[in-house]
Amino acid sequence: MIEAVMLWNEPNNKSHWDPELDPDWMLFAEMVKGAARAIREVNPTLPRVLGGISPIDPVFIRNMAARGVLEHLEAVAVHGFPLDWNLWQIHEWPGKIAEIRAVTALPVWVSEVGVSSFGAEEVQAWGCGRTAELLKGEAPRIHWYSLYDLPREWEATTRHKEAEGSSYYRHFHMGLLRQDGTPKLALEEFARHTPDLGLCQWFHFEDHRLDAAVDWMRRLGVTHLRTGLSWADSFRPNALDWFDRQMAALQDFSVTLTFCFTPEHRGISPHHTSPPLDPAEYAAFCAEMVRRYAPAG
Template identity: 65%
Template sequence: MIEAAMIWNEPNNKSHWNPELDPDWSIYADTVIRAGGAIQAVNPAITRVLGGMSPIDPHWLERMRKAGALDAVDVVAVHGFPLDWNLWPIHSWPDRIAEIEAVVPDKPIWATEVGVGSFGAEEVQVFGVDRTAELLIGRVPNVYWYSLFDLPQSWGAETRHREAEGSSYYRHFYMGLIREDGTPKLALDHYARHADKMGLMQWFHYQDPRLDDAVAWMKRLGVKKLRTGLSWADSFRPDALGWFDRQMEALQDFEVLVTFCFTPEHLGVEGHHTSCAKDPQQFADFCAWMIERYAPAQAVSGRLPAQA
């Protein structure tokens, strides 16, 4: 059910990893080394992916290399949103990829979160889908469009500063190809032309009511690859395993890149999901547990392990 595992989401983005607690990212590097080793020990066939960087920063990546984190992963990932959050034009995608290749010529580069929102106009998103596909498909091995669904306004975006970010915050709610009410945007048909070569990135919240609709849409579109997440924090909720099992079973027809992230408040240096863990080994143990459950080395196709 899992082809690859990403170790955190956007660790160099202060909205997802608190740099005040880990200013030199040494704790994150240690987290990667521990988690990468734990994943490999359970199933060496799983591709281990460094947390997708946003912004795309070769200097941060060089820091990760010097700290030894790149020795614990197989792939380096980048995230880019040039028409919404990044300060570079969409046409610069090849240059951004080349910057990272220069630091890690020995590892593949995946674009694990790319997107253009409809915040300004749906026609902008149409252009974004087509131009992104033109620039990245064939340039890197894997591309994942963010996202299938708009984020519901009532849920709130998983950022540290929320409304204080100004218009940047509100753009989070317009990144989908399908509106909150379930109706398709203009860009959906354009994405469908690339769906077999450009995967989707879709977060599913705990007990997410959109799961079945997402699976139906992805099969209709011809999507083959999906990136999603399994939340360490959610693993402490009631019936967490029941939800994880349902989610992963629903997604078993896709090649899944799973992202492990979100610190439980009681296990963080700070009581927040963006905090580094007090003990990074506990996060590594969570990663190993999820791989053992959903992608064991001797997995039986189409069957879930019995409830723990």
């Protein structure tokens, strides 16, 4: 069921890691190495993937290599949204992957790629098809972001502010399904490219969409899913009950499980993007989750 584990999410993006607290990523590197070692003690063969980077930056990968991080991993990953936020064109996808291949021998996954329907659903549908054409055969895993629109009542986990308009609100229009579960034009296009295209769908704590999402993924022919278990959520009441329910619901898929988000009370700064006060606690969380959901053998 668990195909791989991913250590953090977008570590070179200040929406997910605070560069003022760790400007050279030294603390991040030590945290990931510790977690990778802890996971290996629990499961000797489970692939470990560096959290998908955004922006796609070979300098960051060189930094991780110089700090010894890549020695503890089996793959690296990239995220790209050229029709929404990136300053490059969709046709440059193969070149962007080549930039990372040039600085590491590890496989390069695309763990998030997507197009919003903010401007028009037709743009999203075209972008889905063109993305599939460009990436199939280029990356061992391609996870389309996402199945559902982000509910408008929720807050986007991003550095963008509401005052920025489109940059912020595009986060709420990335799904193949609208918030109410009705299909967009891109859904049919996506289904033409499964199982080559997998999905990335984050489930919030006690997410009401879980069972419906599983039904949709089966109907669409999805076999590979990337999702996450939040270290911060692990301190909520009944956290393990929710984690168990989520993982049981996803048992028919090959899951890449992302471990991220610092609990506010365990960070250098009280924020989910903060380096932890004690990186061994993150390693312990990762090991516990692997022991529970991906034990050796």
